[in-house]
Amino acid sequence: MEDxxxxxxxxxxxxxxxxxxxxxxSFLPMKQWDPLPHFIQTWLxxxxxxxxxxxxxxxxxxxxxxxxxxxxxxxxxxxxxxxAMLLQIYVAMKAMPWYCALPTISEYMVENGWTRCFxxxxxxxxxxxxxxxxxxxxxxxxxxxxxxxxxxxxxxxxKYLHATHHIYNKQNTLSPFAGLAFHxxxxxxxxxxxxxxxxxxxxxxxxxxxxxxxxxxWTANIHDCIHSKLWxxxxxxxxxxxxxxxxxxxxxxxxWMDWMFGTLRDPIxxxxxxx
Numbered sequence: 001m002e003d004x005x006x007x008x009x010x011x012x013x014x015x016x017x018x019x020x021x022x023x024x025x026s027f028l029p030m031k032q033w034d035p036l037p038h039f040i041q042t043w044l045x046x047x048x049x050x051x052x053x054x055x056x057x058x059x060x061x062x063x064x065x066x067x068x069x070x071x072x073x074x075x076x077x078x079x080x081x082x083x084a085m086l087l088q089i090y091v092a093m094k095a096m097p098w099y100c101a102l103p104t105i106s107e108y109m110v111e112n113g114w115t116r117c118f119x120x121x122x123x124x125x126x127x128x129x130x131x132x133x134x135x136x137x138x139x140x141x142x143x144x145x146x147x148x149x150x151x152x153x154x155x156x157x158x159k160y161l162h163a164t165h166h167i168y169n170k171q172n173t174l175s176p177f178a179g180l181a182f183h184x185x186x187x188x189x190x191x192x193x194x195x196x197x198x199x200x201x202x203x204x205x206x207x208x209x210x211x212x213x214x215x216x217x218w219t220a221n222i223h224d225c226i227h228s229k230l231w232x233x234x235x236x237x238x239x240x241x242x243x244x245x246x247x248x249x250x251x252x253x254x255x256w257m258d259w260m261f262g263t264l265r266d267p268i269x270x271x272x273x274x275x
Contacts, residue, residue, distance in 0.1 A: 011119040012111045012205055013038075019209075020045045042107055046100040053216045054092060054180055061176045061220055073226045080175040084168070088177040091164065098184035099191070103212050106195045110205055115198035117205045124202060135201045136208075137253070143193025145257035148250040151186060161186040169243050171225045179219030191215065218253070227267045232256060237267035 017038070023045040024033045033041055062085070065073045110117045121129045151162040164183040168174050180187065194212055197203060227237025234251040238258075242249040248265035251257045258264035 005113065008119065009111060009113050012107075012117070015119065015205065016042055016107050016111065023048050039104065039108060043100055043104040046103050047097060049213060050100050050216060051093070051096055053213055054096070054177075054220075057217045057220045058089075058175075058177045058179075061224060065224060065226065074171075074224075078171045078225065080172055084173050085175050085177045088168065088175060088181040091182070092177065092180040095180065095182055095184040095187055099180070099187050102188050102191050102195065103209065106198065106208070106212075109195075110198065110208075116200070116202045117198055117208065118202055119205055121204055128202075129204060132202045133204070133207060136197045136203050139197040139200060140193045140211075141252055141254060141257055143196060144190055144252040145250050145261070147190050147193065148252075149261075149263070151189070152246060152250070161189075166243065166246065168223075171240060174223050174225050174240065174243060176220035176224050178223040179221075180216060229268075234258075238265070241265050241267060 020033070020038075020041045021030055024030065024041060027048075033044075036044075066079050070076065070079075106115075109115050118124055124132070151157045161183045165178070165181060165186065168178045168181070182190075191212065194208065194215075198208065222234065222236045222239040224236050225240045226235075227240075228235040229237070232254045234249065234253055234255050238249040238251075238255060245265065248263050249255075249258055250263055255264055
């Protein structure tokens with residue numbers, strides 16, 4: 001049984017090594033990277049991947065909404081200045097090396113068999129995979145809601161951590177680049193539910209990694225101030241209100257947690273100018 005367990009854990013190691021070869025091997029031959037420990041290679045891959053996703057999603061989305069669709073989604077006087085966006089990029093890039101420690105540590109724990117991750121969907125079947133994924137997302141939604149709310153309610157956490165993100169409190173200071181503009185510890189704390197869930201529910205490893213990195217795209221989306229009106233998604237219309245009232249709409253993907261715990265504020269009911 002121990003040999004079978006070791007063989008199964010090797011699947012995770014093979015997968016993360018494959019990702020390392022794809023990303024790192026695109027810059028230098030792998031023989032240049034091989035002397036580095038696997039953990040460091042994984043961190044470098046996550047750092048490069050996270051940075052690329054942040055800039056690609058940010059630049060493409062800003063180009064689309066601020067230039068190709070100027071005045072369609074965002075009024076000209078509500079477009080953030082280049083100075084504001086550069087500040088957001090600066091804050092995010094200072095934090096990025098620390099952000100990337102979390103997926104690196106989570107991968108290390110998976111590779112060592114400390115979590116309930118499984119490697120192949122065929123190991124559990126599609127029905128179980130979908131049920132487990134739904135439970136995983138509920139845990140993440142619940143965890144991020146309360147982590148985010150406590151970052152507001154516990155005054156020292158707000159003052160020394162979360163306030164860094166809330167200097168962007170008007171529509172003309174929010175942009176997709178603000179999505180990762182956090183104090184490093186703040187960003188890590190809000191992503192911890194993704195890792196906590198690995199110990200509570202069987203989780204497909206590849207899906208977990210994908211969801212962690214899709215956070216960069218999702219957070220860019222909810223900071224563009226465009227109200228998508230796609231119920232029950234916690235889109236930018238809801239999140240813009242959060243940045244102006246500080247006491248509402250703490251949720252992440254959906255409005256359910258705010259609805260359950262009495263902190264939901266609807267952009268339409270609010271009469272805000274979010275488009």
